[in-house]
Amino acid sequence: MYECLYCLRGGIGFGVLLGGALIISTTIAVGSAIGERTAVTPELIVSLTSPRVIIIKAKRVLHLLDGDRLVRSYPVDLGTIPVGPKRHKGDGRTPIGVFRVVAKNADSPYHRFIGLDYPDMATAEWGLSHGLISPGEAAGIRRALAAGRCPDWTTALGGGIGIHGRRIGLDWTGGCIALSNDHVEELFSVLRIGDNVEILQ
Numbered sequence: 001m002y003e004c005l006y007c008l009r010g011g012i013g014f015g016v017l018l019g020g021a022l023i024i025s026t027t028i029a030v031g032s033a034i035g036e037r038t039a040v041t042p043e044l045i046v047s048l049t050s051p052r053v054i055i056i057k058a059k060r061v062l063h064l065l066d067g068d069r070l071v072r073s074y075p076v077d078l079g080t081i082p083v084g085p086k087r088h089k090g091d092g093r094t095p096i097g098v099f100r101v102v103a104k105n106a107d108s109p110y111h112r113f114i115g116l117d118y119p120d121m122a123t124a125e126w127g128l129s130h131g132l133i134s135p136g137e138a139a140g141i142r143r144a145l146a147a148g149r150c151p152d153w154t155t156a157l158g159g160g161i162g163i164h165g166r167r168i169g170l171d172w173t174g175g176c177i178a179l180s181n182d183h184v185e186e187l188f189s190v191l192r193i194g195d196n197v198e199i200l201q
Contacts, residue, residue: 052196053163053187055177057082057094062163062177064187072186077178078171083201086123086175088132089158094175094199097122101195102150103162104188111165111181112188116197117150119157132156148194163187163197 048066055062057078064072080092087093095118103115119127124141127133133141133155144151153159163177165184172178177199179187191197 048190051190051192053191053198055197055199057096057199057201062179062187064190074179074183074187075167077167077169077173079173079175080171082171086118086158086161087126088156090174091158092174094173094177095120095123095161096199096201099197099199100148101191101193101197104191104193106188108164110178112184113162113164114184114188114191115150115160115162117145118159118161119151119155121145123157124151127155127157 048071050067051071052065052067053062054065055076060076060078062074062076063070064074079086079094082094084093085097086095095116097118097120099116099118099120101114102117103113105113105115119141121142124133124138128135128138137152137155141151141155151159158175161175163179163184165179165181167178167180167183
């Protein structure tokens with residue numbers, strides 16, 4: 001079973017290939033940009049040129065930016081155990097790190113689903129050192145990430161982590177990030193395959 005209960009049912013087939021180099025964390029100078037809270041119309045959101053997302057778990061907030069400019073902030077629900085990095089399938093944790101959008105499912109049972117390329121290499125290396133995955137599984141994850149593909153979502157590290165709808169105001173997911181249906185529709189219309197999603201504690 002994939003993470004976040006049944007949010008990925010039907011979504012696994014939506015993973016696609018990515019191109020380009022690995023995206024590196026760009027947290028610098030975001031604090032000042034996040035302080036600039038500006039109302040933006042949906043029409044302007046659709047025209048964003050460099051959309052990216054920063055999620056701050058401790059504040060239960062998702063920031064949508066265009067480059068370094070804050071566009072919108074949305075309240076979110078997290079996994080049932082929201083503190084700390086995700087380590088394995090079923091631990092209820094929302095991961096920490098820099099991820100890319102690798103899947104979009106407009107027919108998710110959770111309204112919209114934006115899949116991320118978890119597990120990342122840091123998690124794979126941790127899992128390998130603790131005996132959760134084999135060297136072959138770790139190598140497969142490494143190859144997928146280096147090639148811009150979605151890594152294996154079926155290992156003991158878990159998978160199927162993403163951003164979706166049906167926020168209810170408490171931490172309930174299997175590790176995903178839940179927004180209200182209206183908010184995830186906005187985000188779904190803006191984010192593209194390959195866009196950057198950074199999750200901070």
